[in-house]
Amino acid sequence: MSVEVLDSATIFKFIEDEEAFNVSIRDHFALLDTDNDGILSYAEMLKELQSLRVFETHFGVDVKTDPNEVAHVYDSLFGQFDRNSNGTVDLEEFKAETKQMMVAMANGMGFLPVQMVLEEGSFLKRAVDWESSKPYY
Ligand SMILES: [Ca+2]
Numbered sequence: 001m002s003v004e005v006l007d008s009a010t011i012f013k014f015i016e017d018e019e020a021f022n023v024s025i026r027d028h029f030a031l032l033d034t035d036n037d038g039i040l041s042y043a044e045m046l047k048e049l050q051s052l053r054v055f056e057t058h059f060g061v062d063v064k065t066d067p068n069e070v071a072h073v074y075d076s077l078f079g080q081f082d083r084n085s086n087g088t089v090d091l092e093e094f095k096a097e098t099k100q101m102m103v104a105m106a107n108g109m110g111f112l113p114v115q116m117v118l119e120e121g122s123f124l125k126r127a128v129d130w131e132s133s134k135p136y137y
């Protein structure tokens with residue numbers, strides 16, 4: 001984990017760089033697909049859903065939640081990824097939903113840079129690394 005400063009422009013630029021974005025989607029998908037069958041089951045997605053940190057506030061305070069409620073939220077998040085509701089998430093679904101979530105996050109951030117704790121391998125960390133690998137222009 002590391003603390004990074006990022007702004008919505010970094011996220012938008014990363015998404016718009018089709019090639020870089022596709023590579024990171026494929027990488028991340030392959031990491032989650034532990035049985036290598038090319039699709040993500042609920043169990044395989046769970047790790048990703050947990051990393052979305054839906055229960056943390058902006059101040060990093062853990063919100064106490066009832067386990068039933070947590071399971072319900074994961075179910076509904078999984079349903080967002082599983083667009084054709086066949087019980088698994090394929091690469092296209094994963095890409096479409098990840099992109100949409102990142103756009104929503106970027107829109108929510110506005111124009112001011114935000115300091116965030118990012119996990120290694122998360123998409124936001126990838127976006128930051130991607131930007132810092134670019135020469136200034
Ligand atoms: Ca799988």
Ligand SMILES: [Ca+2]
Nearest residue numbers: 082084086088
């Ligand atoms: Ca599906």
